[in-house]
Amino acid sequence: MRALLISAAIFAACSPTVDAQDRQSDGLNKIAERDLREFKAMLPGVYDNQEQVYFQENLDLPQDKRLPRLTLTITPDGNGFKAVTDSPTTGRTTEARLEYFIKEGQIQSRETREGQADCDRIFTRNLEHFRGEGCGGAVIASDTGFVFGDPDRPFKMRRAQMFKCWVSPQKTDGSYAFYNDVVLHDQGGRAWVTGDDHPRVGLKIRNVVWAAGNNRPSLVLYTYKGDDEDKAASYAWTSPDEPRIGINLRWMQVSCTRGSDTITPGINLKTGSGQ
Template sequence: MPISTRHYQKKAALLVAGFACLSPTFGWTQATPKAPVLSSPALSPQALPPEMTPEGILKDIVNQSIAEQAGVPDLATPAVVPAKPVPVPVKPLAPAMVEVLNKDLLDLADLLAGRWDNELQTFFEPELNVPVPLRHERLHAVVRPIEAPEFGPVSFYVEYRKGGEAGPVVRQRIWTLSVDQELGAVRLAGFAPKDGKPLEGAWRQIEGSEGLKPDQVKKDSFTPVAGCDIIWRRRGEGFSGATRPAACKLVTNADKRVLNVSEQHDLSANVWEVRDVGVDERGVRVFGGSELPPTRLKRAETFTCWASVAKVAERAIVSDLVVHDQGGIANAEFAGGSPAKLRLRLRNVEWPIGQNRPSLTLYLLVDGDDRAEGYAWGEPTANRLALDVAGTQVSCTRDPRARWR
């Protein structure tokens, strides 16, 4: 059978070349003899490898032809086996660096824990003429350390509410912190509850309960938020964190769109700024953006208060009211008192414009109206504020023990 492949053509050419080397007259007209000339003694011919001899080449051609007819792979040409990728070993961190990262983890855990609110930001945005589409919703976030052995030694229950601490729950998570030696950073992983309703408000420490128990946070009741881990690194006195590029994808509840989400965090002792952007598969931005200022959460410090109003010949008193200083509100009711109801608001104000000094301010609100009937103020770090307005008395004392109430 004729050999038509390029491979066999090359083999045939080699065969011809071999014959030409062995027989000077092969395929050529014999030259006219000339007189002998003096020359060096002829060297012994060097032996060819077997596969380069005419017999070897002819044998190879025959084998290839047989293999082609049988439909088997090329017998002469070895199969090209792709080289296996060589794993690049992760160089272990030096013990001193591991110790630094372990300390970073604990420091980050201390900073995250607490209650956070952006009430000041939302309160001043209208006054600053921030365009309505760029204004922020008010968020109240609780990050409470919990005992959750199935998740890890450093875990938190996280709850976000819209509109303040009494608003509807918009997000719940279990967060865990761990050292990522490959990245040289602290990794925050999130887990979403399959049914979050039983956990709503479970962070609160009420009489006879210290909050969430380990049996309430079983790992099989949660779904990992894959690809959305936040990688934290120390930045001065605080930390900065971000998701990995193009790694975090979430599905919207309403229309089930897949969003590519990115988050950036800057965390210090009393301020937590979050900038997030969500873009759908068509490239349409759903939320966030570079032109939008970050959500600016302030750490909320708790106070316990008592309030007293006139009641005929005596006074009605309500005590153990808990309120936080980032726009927190406490309600009091007085049976037979005047007024029968009142509300307290506490705000640690930082004025974005004007000459006013930062002040811790206590407001007295009556009959559901946000207009203050009276107020008192002091230094931002004041431990106690009190007021007396037309016989209504209120006193509030800083109380870190009430943080989870």
């Protein structure tokens, strides 16, 4: 009997009380709530796997190992988010609603497509990224982008940064047209400008991180002319952390600035030279 009483006393001393369990649960919920706030603040943006697609072609990967290009745009939508995925390869667009909440001290998500709950995930925080398990696979989210899909060949979606550009193509009479507030992003974002008195011109920006070799990362501005959307007419590059990039080809001038500010330069539209 004495042994039973001692064992019971030890068990009672070592076992958490209901109040202790509640406090522990409250503590876990508070940590999860902080993590969820930071996670939701991180989510909105544009994500693209342009670099992955470019280098799988550049490295001559077998066709069955290649992934299509995707652009993922996440925007706030009420208490949740709207996620729109565009595939330039297939021309397909899909839309989903993402909701995040705390349950039992964990971040959980629910994805809804066409009004029907599609799948749920549980997220855990690991230093600077969040890992979600469920929906038949894992997703890793950080402030640099997303990784998801088949573990052997996952989609690697890099967060894009927006640029606002002005474009000045040369007209048939030798003067220059001018277009402001041309918006594109640095993960292969494109923009085209057309006019009755000048050729169709285009531009693209990439934040290049080389998949192999020792070349340094670069911010690259490509220019296009006419109907050829594959081969760039010319390009310029700079350090990836530079806030501006531009080019003057005589038949077109372009200047792009990181961010959303409108830049209006002093341009001599007759000669194309700066005032």
